[in-house]
Amino acid sequence: xxxxxxxxxxxxxxxxxxxxxxxxxxxxxxxxxxxxxxxxxxxxxxxxxxxxxxxxxxxxxxxxxxxxxxxxxxxxxxxxxxxxxxxxxxxxxxxxxxxxxxxxxxxxxxxxxxxxxxxxxxxxxxxxxxxxxxxxxxxxxxxxxxxxxxxxxxxxxxxxxxxxxxxxxxxxxxxxxxxxxxxxxxxxxxxxxxxxxx
Numbered sequence: 001x002x003x004x005x006x007x008x009x010x011x012x013x014x015x016x017x018x019x020x021x022x023x024x025x026x027x028x029x030x031x032x033x034x035x036x037x038x039x040x041x042x043x044x045x046x047x048x049x050x051x052x053x054x055x056x057x058x059x060x061x062x063x064x065x066x067x068x069x070x071x072x073x074x075x076x077x078x079x080x081x082x083x084x085x086x087x088x089x090x091x092x093x094x095x096x097x098x099x100x101x102x103x104x105x106x107x108x109x110x111x112x113x114x115x116x117x118x119x120x121x122x123x124x125x126x127x128x129x130x131x132x133x134x135x136x137x138x139x140x141x142x143x144x145x146x147x148x149x150x151x152x153x154x155x156x157x158x159x160x161x162x163x164x165x166x167x168x169x170x171x172x173x174x175x176x177x178x179x180x181x182x183x184x185x186x187x188x189x190x191x192x193x194x195x196x197x198x
Contacts, residue, residue, distance in 0.1 A: 011156055013125035019163075022111035022121070024103045025156035028131045033153040034070040035093035039100050040126040040155065042066060042083070048108060048121040048159055055101040064090035065097070100155060107159050116161065125158035
């Protein structure tokens, strides 16, 4: 029935009720989980416009996605110097970038519907989970059959309004006292009492 199909989905990140946000997600997407994980990890924290621009560049092979977790057999490239990431391993995952770019555009459209200012949005949460494997078979020598599985993904993205945070007051900065270790305290006492080699 239509009533049973229209259930609310859960997101792994629950934004604060006072913060205006926009969400988008895709389930059981036929795209490599490992590539999706690296792309979502890279765009997390970026401004929406910057994230979209970055994914467009990846699709045109002008910028590479750094691979930091699934690095087996991944080649190195000078394009990785553009991003401040550990290591220089990376690729240009086309299908994953295209799908995540579509999800970003969907979240942007959701934000416009809610009346949010799109220029101030930041990718607050971008996550990828493994979906259930899809099974196929491949035929081997001597009449044997092996599994030939695909590794799909669930992806979720949450955009939030950019929050600059609260600046510290001048009084708090004055109160701040340096904490010294025991060794440093002993050294100061020694200098005050006039001891030492000099």
